[in-house]
Amino acid sequence: MRTVERAIRALLVIAILAFIVPFGLPASAQSTTVSLSLLSQSPWSARYGDPRFRISIVATNFGTIPLGHLSVGISIGAHYETVVGYESSLVEGPTNTVFQRVQPEDGRLEPNTSTTLFASVDLSAANGIDQTDNQVYPARVDVRSNGSVLASLTTPVLYFIRRPEAPMLLSSWIELAPTIAFGSDGRLLDTAFPDALRPQGQLGAPIAALEGALAGLRPGRAFPMGLVVEPALVEQAQRAAGGYTLTDGTVVPKGADGPLRAAGFLDSLSHVMDGPGVRTVATPFAGPTIPSMVASGLAHDLATQRSLGLATLQSLTGTALQTDVARPPSGSLSDDAIGWLADAGAGTILADADTVDRPMQSDGTNPAPTATVSAPDGSPMTLVLPDPGIEGLLGRSDLVEDPVRAAQAVLGELAVIWKEAPVPEAPHVRGIALALPSTLPPGMWAPMLARLQGTPFLRLTDAGAFATSVNPQGDPTVLRSPDASAFPASYTEQIREQQHRVATYRSMLTQASPVPDELTRDIYYAESARYVTDWEAGTSWLNAVAATTQQAFDSVKPQVGQGFTFTSGEGTIPILMGDPGLIPLRVTVELQSSQFDFPDGSQREVILERPDQVVSFRVIAKAAGQNPILVDVIAPNGDEIGDPQAIVVRSTAVNHIALLVTLAAAGVLALLYSRRWWFRRTKVSS
Numbered sequence: 102m103r104t105v106e107r108a109i110r111a112l113l114v115i116a117i118l119a120f121i122v123p124f125g126l127p128a129s130a131q132s133t134t135v136s137l138s139l140l141s142q143s144p145w146s147a148r149y150g151d152p153r154f155r156i157s158i159v160a161t162n163f164g165t166i167p168l169g170h171l172s173v174g175i176s177i178g179a180h181y182e183t184v185v186g187y188e189s190s191l192v193e194g195p196t197n198t199v200f201q202r203v204q205p206e207d208g209r210l211e212p213n214t215s216t217t218l219f220a221s222v223d224l225s226a227a228n229g230i231d232q233t234d235n236q237v238y239p240a241r242v243d244v245r246s247n248g249s250v251l252a253s254l255t256t257p258v259l260y261f262i263r264r265p266e267a268p269m270l271l272s273s274w275i276e277l278a279p280t281i282a283f284g285s286d287g288r289l290l291d292t293a294f295p296d297a298l299r300p301q302g303q304l305g306a307p308i309a310a311l312e313g314a315l316a317g318l319r320p321g322r323a324f325p326m327g328l329v330v331e332p333a334l335v336e337q338a339q340r341a342a343g344g345y346t347l348t349d350g351t352v353v354p355k356g357a358d359g360p361l362r363a364a365g366f367l368d369s370l371s372h373v374m375d376g377p378g379v380r381t382v383a384t385p386f387a388g389p390t391i392p393s394m395v396a397s398g399l400a401h402d403l404a405t406q407r408s409l410g411l412a413t414l415q416s417l418t419g420t421a422l423q424t425d426v427a428r429p430p431s432g433s434l435s436d437d438a439i440g441w442l443a444d445a446g447a448g449t450i451l452a453d454a455d456t457v458d459r460p461m462q463s464d465g466t467n468p469a470p471t472a473t474v475s476a477p478d479g480s481p482m483t484l485v486l487p488d489p490g491i492e493g494l495l496g497r498s499d500l501v502e503d504p505v506r507a508a509q510a511v512l513g514e515l516a517v518i519w520k521e522a523p524v525p526e527a528p529h530v531r532g533i534a535l536a537l538p539s540t541l542p543p544g545m546w547a548p549m550l551a552r553l554q555g556t557p558f559l560r561l562t563d564a565g566a567f568a569t570s571v572n573p574q575g576d577p578t579v580l581r582s583p584d585a586s587a588f589p590a591s592y593t594e595q596i597r598e599q600q601h602r603v604a605t606y607r608s609m610l611t612q613a614s615p616v617p618d619e620l621t622r623d624i625y626y627a628e629s630a631r632y633v634t635d636w637e638a639g640t641s642w643l644n645a646v647a648a649t650t651q652q653a654f655d656s657v658k659p660q661v662g663q664g665f666t667f668t669s670g671e672g673t674i675p676i677l678m679g680d681p682g683l684i685p686l687r688v689t690v691e692l693q694s695s696q697f698d699f700p701d702g703s704q705r706e707v708i709l710e711r712p713d714q715v716v717s718f719r720v721i722a723k724a725a726g727q728n729p730i731l732v733d734v735i736a737p738n739g740d741e742i743g744d745p746q747a748i749v750v751r752s753t754a755v756n757h758i759a760l761l762v763t764l765a766a767a768g769v770l771a772l773l774y775s776r777r778w779w780f781r782r783t784k785v786s787s
Contacts, residue, residue: 134164135210135251137244139506140217144552145259145516148232152225154258160244160251161215168246171206173220176243177229177258180236184467184490187237187257187517191500191510194241194255199229203245210246218244224260235261235523235558237516256506257513261557268560269519270532272470272485272567273553274327274451275307276428278539279388279630282337285623285645289345295359298338298366305362306543308369314550315376323378324554325561327451329428330381331388332413333629335370336622338363371417380563381422382451384430386410387625391442392435393633396587399596400441406625407445425449426564431630432456433584436477443476449568451536452484454492457578466521470534471568471575483568484575487536490514495541504545511535512552519558532562532571588628592636595643599624601740602650608738609653609686611708620646654742656681657688657709659716659732664749671721674750676732680712688742689735690716696728697721697750722752 140157156175162168178195181187190196204220220242224230230238238260243253282294296302300309314324341363344355353359374381385391385406394403415422427447429438434456442450459468472484491514494500494507501507518533525531537549553561562570588596603624607617623642632639660677676690691704698721705716720730731745 134162135168135244136161136163137242137252137254138503139254139256139509141505141548142256142509144509144512145261145556146224147261147264147557148225149261149263152260153221153223154240154260155219155221156242156256157217157219158242158244158254159215159217160210162210162212165212167212168210168251170247171208171210171218172203172245172248173206173218174201174203174241174243174245174250174253175220175222176201176241177222177227178239178241179229180231180238181257181517181520184514184517184521187239187514188490188494190239191255191257191494194253195239199238200227210244224258230260231262233262235263235265235520237513237520254503254506256509257516259513259516259556265519265523265558267524267531268558269515270530270562270567270570271515271535271553271559272325272327272532272562272564273535273537274329274382274428274564275311275537276329276539277304277307277331277334279331279430280304280334280337281626281629281631283340283345284348285626285641287340287346288348289341289353290348292347294337295341295362298341299362300365300369301543302362303543304334304539305366305369307537307539307541307546308366308373310546310550311373311376311379312369313547314554315373315379317554318377324376325378325563326380326550327426327428327564328374328379328381329384329451330370330374330414331384331386331430332410333387333622333626335367335413335417336386338367338370342367367417374414375418375420378561378563380426380565381414382426382428383407383410383414383422383424384428386413386622387629388430389625389628390431390433390584390586390630390633391429391438392433392584393586393588393630394628395435395437395441396585397593399588399593399628402596402600402625402628403441404445406628409622409625423565426451433586433630434580435583435585436580438584439474439482439580440476440478443478443480443482447482449483449485449565451564452486454487454489454536455581456484456486457581459486459489466531467518467533469571469573469575470532471571473575473577474579475577481577485534485564485568486575487534488518490518491533491535495538501542501545504542505548507542508545508548508552511549512556515556516558523558528572530570530572532567534564534567586633588633588636592639595640596624596627599643599646599650603646605736605738605740605742606650606653608736608740609657609688611685611687614684616649620649653682653686655679657686657734657742659690659734659746661732661746661748664751667722667750667752670725670752671719672750674718674720674730674748676716676718678707678709678714678716681709685710687737689737691733691735692718692720692730693733693745694728694730696723697730698723720750722750725752727751 138159140159143155146152146154176198177200179197179199206218210216238258240258241253241255243250282291284290297304299305342360344360346352386409424446426449427442428451432453457472462469470486473481603617603620623646627639627642656679658679685708687708689704689706701719707716729747729749731747733745734742
């Protein structure tokens with residue numbers, strides 16, 4: 102029987118991972134015009150503390166008829182035996198009731214209005230509730246009018262008789278979703294971005310909730326929680342905080358609502374990153390997938406993105422970040438990517454739930470939360486793997502649309518998993534991992550973190566310590582589906598070309614300028630994960646870099662449309678240069694011609710400080726007539742700025758000194774020829 106149960110449970114876990122199935126309320130004579138949502142609930146109750154189960158629900162009447170004679174019904178079923186039964190009950194509710202109560206409520210539920218209803222049960226005095234062991238129970242809460250059920254919801258009830266003897270280790274991390282809010286032209290494309298950064302926004306809510314959890318800590322306490330941040334998110338928030346321009350040209354100045362929200366987000370993020378127990382995990386700057394970068398020959402870029410990412414996040418707090426735990430962007434891994442992470446100093450990888458195949462453990466409990474993979478050089482790397490069942494709950498739209506209920510459902514599943522072996526035999530140490538994406542509803546974060554922080558059967562543990570503390574360690578394994586993606590060769594070549602152009606421009610600068618670094622960041626954005634499969638969209642970033650560098654290169658090109666005429670064999674050629682802009686640029690101007698000599702040299706290193714600056718060369722014509730001179734502009738790093746340009750110089754006379762030298766040389770040649778002719782004639786005569 103135990104074997105059958107394990108098989109059923111394994112199939113259910115796989116199904117949850119593979120599908121997101123919408124479930125409705127249990128079939129009953131319920132009104133379709135009333136909905137319920139969970140406003141608050143006791144995360145857990147305890148006979149050794151407060152044994153009361155408290156709940157408040159919000160009932161909304163979408164109908165046109167007032168509803169009176171209201172009451173709240175609470176039905177508690179028999180405690181759970183398995184995770185399979187638990188996950189099933191979230192849809193069906195309790196199948197057999199061990200406790201029931203109906204509590205009358207004053208007032209009416211008017212049309213198109215909502216009302217909050219409260220109920221509580223003293224579990225220590227409730228018949229049918231186990232008073233000898235810690236248990237988790239299914240509870241159905243319903244709202245009735247004149248005794249008829251209008252709507253109901255199901256939620257787990259945790260009741261502890263005694264303090265847990267062996268809390269289960271929990272490693273949890275929040276991952277802020279990457280975003281590219283600004284376009285390659287520097288304008289804000291995603292107008293919802295500033296709102297997403299506010300405390301109630303998609304990106305701001307997890308940070309605000311974590312900040313609140315840290316504020317509630319007692320002195321000397323920590324809140325071990327991972328925080329995975331793509332540094333480009335910080336860079337974009339900093340842009341927004343300084344004011345920005347919309348795509349239609351509207352300027353939003355610093356101090357307006359949007360920039361203030363971005364500034365507030367950065368302040369909160371800085372605070373939580375520095376919070377006790379919080380481990381910030383930095384991805385490479387713009388979140389490129391490691392396998393695609395390595396496979397495309399861009400490992401050097403990956404290393405510089407990693408350095409820039411660390412520097413970007415460390416600038417918020419002024420303290421160094423730990424790098425022994427890594428989270429690959431998008432969860433993408435390959436054997437070479439594992440090797441790259443190992444070389445970068447990581448020993449633990451925060452992986453996805455399905456990164457490797459995960460059979461049930463030998464005792465029938467949930468899949469192991471860790472596994473070991475080998476880098477190409479044989480060095481071991483520990484994967485921390487989120488629980489697949491809980492990941493399935495977080496992916497259920499019907500559940501997360503009621504955020505408090507969803508948070509309680511996650512806690513309930515954690516409790517049922519713990520109940521499978523609440524006191525494992527020594528030296529076993531049980532653990533479970535939980536990945537929390539920032540795509541969760543904003544209203545879910547505060548109740549979720551409150552439940553993880555204060556529940557007695559869980560002990561929050563830093564991911565690095567978790568990887569070495571869980572016993573037994575995860576078995577050696579291999580990646581389930583290694584990521585084999587790469588950028589097209591043509592796209593990679595464009596990336597390298599633009600990097601070279603930026604290096605050339607950087608060498609020309611005579612003063613500090615943020616422009617080369619900004620252009621480099623634009624190239625890094627072109628390497629983001631989203632462009633691996635949509636590389637054509639990424640070319641907009643590369644084109645913008647090319648346009649900026651070309652403008653700088655064009656500014657130092659000489660204006661060589663005119664020709665020059667010398668009435669003697671020598672003269673001076675003035676080369677009129679372009680407009681370098683605000684920052685002086687250093688270049689070398691070189692003249693090339695086999696028909697002219699350059700007595701003062703054919704090169705001039707100049708610093709262009711103003712428009713129409715003149716660079717002069719003295720030249721000597723070797724022959725009369727019309728001949729070209731090529732003008733070449735060279736950057737300090739040795740690169741030519743564009744193709745050499747030709748100017749035409751016409752000389753109507755030859756330099757006298759040059760002529761004398763030429764005549765003297767001709768005389769010498771004539772003398773030598775005459776001498777050879779005389780000797781040859783003398784020899785013939787004899």
